[in-house]
Amino acid sequence: MSKITITDVARRANVSIKTVSRVVNGEPNVRDGTRERVQQAILDLDYRPNPSARSLATQRSYLVALIYDDPDAYEAPSCGYVVNLQQGLLSACNTRGFDLLIHPANYRDPKALENIGKMIAHARPEGVVLAAPLSNMPDVVATIEDSGTRLIRLSPGPCATGQFVETDDAEAAQAMTSYLASLGHRRIAFVRGHAKHSAVQLRLSGYKAGLRASGLDLDPALIVDGDNSIASGENAAAQLLALEQPPTAVFAANDDMAAGILRTASRFGVSVPDQLSVAGFDDISLAQQIYPALTTVRQPLRAIAYRAGEMIIDDVQGTHEDNVIPAEIVVRESTAPLARKH
Amino acid sequence: MSKITITDVARRANVSIKTVSRVVNGEPNVRDGTRERVQQAILDLDYRPNPSARSLATQRSYLVALIYDDPDAYEAPSCGYVVNLQQGLLSACNTRGFDLLIHPANYRDPKALENIGKMIAHARPEGVVLAAPLSNMPDVVATIEDSGTRLIRLSPGPCATGQFVETDDAEAAQAMTSYLASLGHRRIAFVRGHAKHSAVQLRLSGYKAGLRASGLDLDPALIVDGDNSIASGENAAAQLLALEQPPTAVFAANDDMAAGILRTASRFGVSVPDQLSVAGFDDISLAQQIYPALTTVRQPLRAIAYRAGEMIIDDVQGTHEDNVIPAEIVVRESTAPLARKH
DNA sequence: CAGACGAATGACAGCGCTGTCGCTTTTGTC
């Protein structure tokens, strides 16, 4: 319980408290000698400004809130999502003297909206980062915007208005396709996901763009349908492997389907990655648990959250481009260079 | 940005600001009529006390910090741990007007200790909850204690001093053993874990106590060694199933070994749970992903964290018993009543 | 070297709340 106040520092440095305040806040118009004297006194006394006093005087909270979905029971995937967002936001906050408030909100709870409003009215964060899937819900968005608090939405989906940060699924899919091509693969198949998810469309178009960019032709026989389930991945693989000219690489629109492909390959005695490269999308926890561990696309959650924190704290808008963070390709064991024909 | 202050409320209710303060803080010596008038004014104006002003005046922070290990990359298990602790602590905080500060600390980082000190000096939480495995590290504990902040450790292991909250592994193992016995099983095997983990000893003794409590004799042939790995579970199961009188239920000291048992059973054509019941310990995420989903023991992380929050905020010590939270048995598909002999 | 102007510094009043203390009213007692 450091009881050192600005007055103690001022006395020791033989200046007024206002000058100490100037030094602490990096304000101009302090002579170098004075500044050093004050800094020394701060060091000597181990002075820490009292955040409450500062907040009270400035009428600011130095707080950022992160609101995310809180399923009753946390399954592995969603909790990795949350924790990584927290990390990223936290590092943006900490380097700027801000603190992070976390607010899990279960949107199935009728009082969730009320609770969000309460939290904002109580803690008065300077901005709110809203994680998916909440970032896509009009009433949640409206509640926050009505409070007058700055809002950054994460991956809010197509046609988003307001400020947001997201990754470009199409670009990521293109990158993965190009990566497979760079391994020497010429026949790269794509397993489409559930038609309802708009992201799935983007991934397909990214695949096509990737082929184009790598100078490969699109073979319609190499695009098969799936519904995001493991089983649909198994079927898709069976279909592809039965082709006269089967692919040497398969890119699935999500990890579950990729896992299904792995299963079928093993059943067919096709060895991965020697005879077939397989790539997924999402980097769910399963991806590194299965064998062979899955090469996949991962959203850079920490970077996304960091960017969102920056936007709030530094009060920047950023161009659209600044706010689209490229996804990472995570290379694991399920992909390899094309084996030489013998 | 509600700009309503205590003065506005006082004016509207025609009382002094001090009386409003009394009502807000539930202090005595306010006539019922007055209290109601003030409460109505608060409602009308939608008044929210300014936490910074309150903190400044009371010299309290109304903050609790949760410090936990932050591996560079989050694997599923540890992040479920963290998120559940956050939940539990958050609910303790929210019902009492407290806020939660989260502080991931990577103990492999040489600056971790310094960062913890900084955080405490800066934010001045009223108490710190220290999660495992940090709760077991003397230098981390010392750093926090030296700061004069109240510290509650989670599962600090044997011989803990100071205040802590934990579960009793022995009791939990006993409960699971009794549960298996209650299903009619008479020959219940136990797969011991890695000898180094002290918890594993407790689990073994709990198993023995459970047998005793259920009136079953201990058969040394039914206790086999493992080393906490999946492979060791496979071996242990092979050994047990080869017995002249094989067990009808196996209780493994952790989930990984239980998963191994499941594998061997499947290889031996022994159907689980029809012919063999299998139980694990820990409830790792794998437990509900495998088939059949594993009956296991789960630490009630939310309850543990909630209790820790209570201790800090309500400033209670609690007897040893209050601070040992019983684990939950999670019944899934891998256990069933003993099949009638035919 | 006087005058002017900007840089450097300090005095002081809040920010919105609670703690202390004193005053007034009510309640209880015989």
Next chain:
DNA sequence: GACAAAAGCGACAGCGCTGTCATTCGTCTG
């Protein structure tokens, strides 16, 4: 009905900081 004790309430001074504005200092002009 008089008096003490307790309950109810308000005035006011902080809590530790920053914003405003006044003041002093230093430097540069002609």
